[in-house]
Amino acid sequence: MGVIKVGTSSWADQLLVRSGWYPREVNNPAGRLGYYAERFPVVEVDTSYYAVPAPETTTAWVAATPSGFTFDVKAFSLFTGHHTPVAALPKDLRPAGGPSRIRWRDLSPEAYDEMWRRFRAALDPIAAAGRLGAVLLQFPPWLAAGDAARRQIVAAARRCAPWRVAVELRHASWFDGTTAVDTLTFLAEHGLTYVCVDMPQGHASSVPPIVLATTELAVVRFHGHSAAWTSGDKQEKFRYAYGEDELRHWVTRLTGLAAEAAEVHVLMNNCCGDQAQRDAARLAELLAERAVPAAG
Numbered sequence: 004m005g006v007i008k009v010g011t012s013s014w015a016d017q018l019l020v021r022s023g024w025y026p027r028e029v030n031n032p033a034g035r036l037g038y039y040a041e042r043f044p045v046v047e048v049d050t051s052y053y054a055v056p057a058p059e060t061t062t063a064w065v066a067a068t069p070s071g072f073t074f075d076v077k078a079f080s081l082f083t084g085h086h087t088p089v090a091a092l093p094k095d096l097r098p099a100g101g102p103s104r105i106r107w108r109d110l111s112p113e114a115y116d117e118m119w120r121r122f123r124a125a126l127d128p129i130a131a132a133g134r135l136g137a138v139l140l141q142f143p144p145w146l147a148a149g150d151a152a153r154r155q156i157v158a159a160a161r162r163c164a165p166w167r168v169a170v171e172l173r174h175a176s177w178f179d180g181t182t183a184v185d186t187l188t189f190l191a192e193h194g195l196t197y198v199c200v201d202m203p204q205g206h207a208s209s210v211p212p213i214v215l216a217t218t219e220l221a222v223v224r225f226h227g228h229s230a231a232w233t234s235g236d237k238q239e240k241f242r243y244a245y246g247e248d249e250l251r252h253w254v255t256r257l258t259g260l261a262a263e264a265a266e267v268h269v270l271m272n273n274c275c276g277d278q279a280q281r282d283a284a285r286l287a288e289l290l291a292e293r294a295v296p297a298a299g
Contacts, residue, residue, distance in 0.1 A: 005221075005261040008073060008136075009287040010045035011279040012224070012272040024277035036067040043283060045073040045136060047224075047270045052077040052141070054091045055122050062128040073136040074129050075169065075222070075268055079122055081107050081115075082159055083142050093121065119162050130166060136268055137167040137196060137220060144173040144208040148182055153189060160195055169222045171198035178210050191217040199260075201253075202226040214256045216264035223257065225282070227273035243273045245282045254289045 013019070014036055029038045039046060048064075050056065064074065081087040086104040089097050096114045098105065107115055129135045140159050146152050160168045170190060172178075177186045190197045197217040200210060201224070214223070227243025245253075261267050269286065271279035 004258075005219075005263075005265040005267055007257055007261050007267045007269060007290055008043075008045040009269045009283050009290070010043040010047070010073075010271070011274070011283050012047040012270050013049050013274060014039040014046050015050070016274050018274065018276050019280070022276040024280055033063060033067040036064060040068040040072050042280075043287075044071065045075065045268050045270070047139065047272070048074055048076045051122075051125070052080050055079050055093075055118070056125045058124050058128055061125050065128055065132045065134055068134065070133075072134055073268070074134050075136040075139055075270065076126055076129070077139045077141060078159070078163075079118065081105075081110075081118060082122070082162070083140050084146060084155065085143050092118070123162075126166070135166055136266075137169040137222065138163045139169045139171065139198070139222075141171040141198075142173060146172070147174045148176040148179075148186065156195070157193055160193065167196060167218070167220055168194075169196040169198050169220070171200060171224065173200075173208055173210060175207070175210060178213065183211075183213060187213070187215060187217055194218055196220045196222055199223045200226060201228075203228050214260050216260060216267075219265040221260050221264035221267045223260070223267065223269050225269070225271045225273060225279075243275070244278055245271075245273070245286075247285075250282070250286050250289055253286065254293055257290065258293060 015032060020035070025035055025038055029035055080091070084106065086106060088104050089101075090103070096110070096117060098109060098114075101109065110118070126135060126138070140156065142156070146155070156170060160170070172186065176182065187197055195217065197215065199212050199214055199222070201212045202209060203226070204211070225245070227245070257267060257269060269283075271283040271286075273279050273282065
């Protein structure tokens with residue numbers, strides 16, 4: 004049976020910092036990451052979606068965490084087809100004039116290649132230390148299933164080689180009826196980890212939580228089930244506490260997933276205050292009660 008690593012999406016969210024989860028004396032970035040890493044074996048880096056970090060920053064992350072700790076790093080928004088603020092790009096690569104938000108095709112091929120080079124340089128210290136779990140390619144909710152979309156996914160994944168790549172798809176067409184089998188087969192054939200997402204259902208961006216491994220690494224992200232999912236208010240969108248029955252149900256599903264994969268990353272993304280940390284801690288306790296192999 005594979006090992007299960009339970010953690011959260013982010014350790015430095017301002018709502019978390021203000022929640023009181025960190026002791027008063029833990030009051031700087033390195034201290035917070037070190038405190039987090041004493042309690043969880045994996046974390047998702049989401050700040051890299053908004054801006055490519057400097058190698059000095061990621062080197063400091065490695066220094067603040069113990070051997071065996073794992074970072075799953077979300078790819079920069081430009082790489083997955085999202086509209087990206089020009090201000091998020093390094094000054095020397097920003098296109099002159101034009102709109103304030105751009106897509107990847109708005110950059111010259113040379114500038115786009117350079118953005119990828121800098122992203123890879125940022126991840127090199129993490130990978131060199133053996134701490135890089137996977138690069139998370141989270142595609143936008145308007146990316147519908149199709150040949151062009153599949154080519155886009157493969158092209159982005161190749162940019163990350165030889166690192167492991169996890170793919171989160173957020174358009175229902177990828178999982179509509181028998182298309183789900185085609186989607187999972189496509190990911191498996193290209194050595195890409197399918198990201199299972201637990202989220203509110205019944206919305207245009209909803210995808211079902213299919214618990215299945217397409218590679219030796221499986222990833223499950225928990226968004227919660229807030230009734231305000233479409234409100235536009237990030238705090239309300241992720242304001243959700245998983246109940247005991249829900250977590251126990253997921254223990255059974257995750258145990259089955261660990262029988263298929265060598266490693267399972269479970270990431271709580273119901274980031275409202277310290278709720279994600281509390282739910283992650285309880286889920287880890289329940290897995291331990293079932294004697295499921297877990298890192299911690």
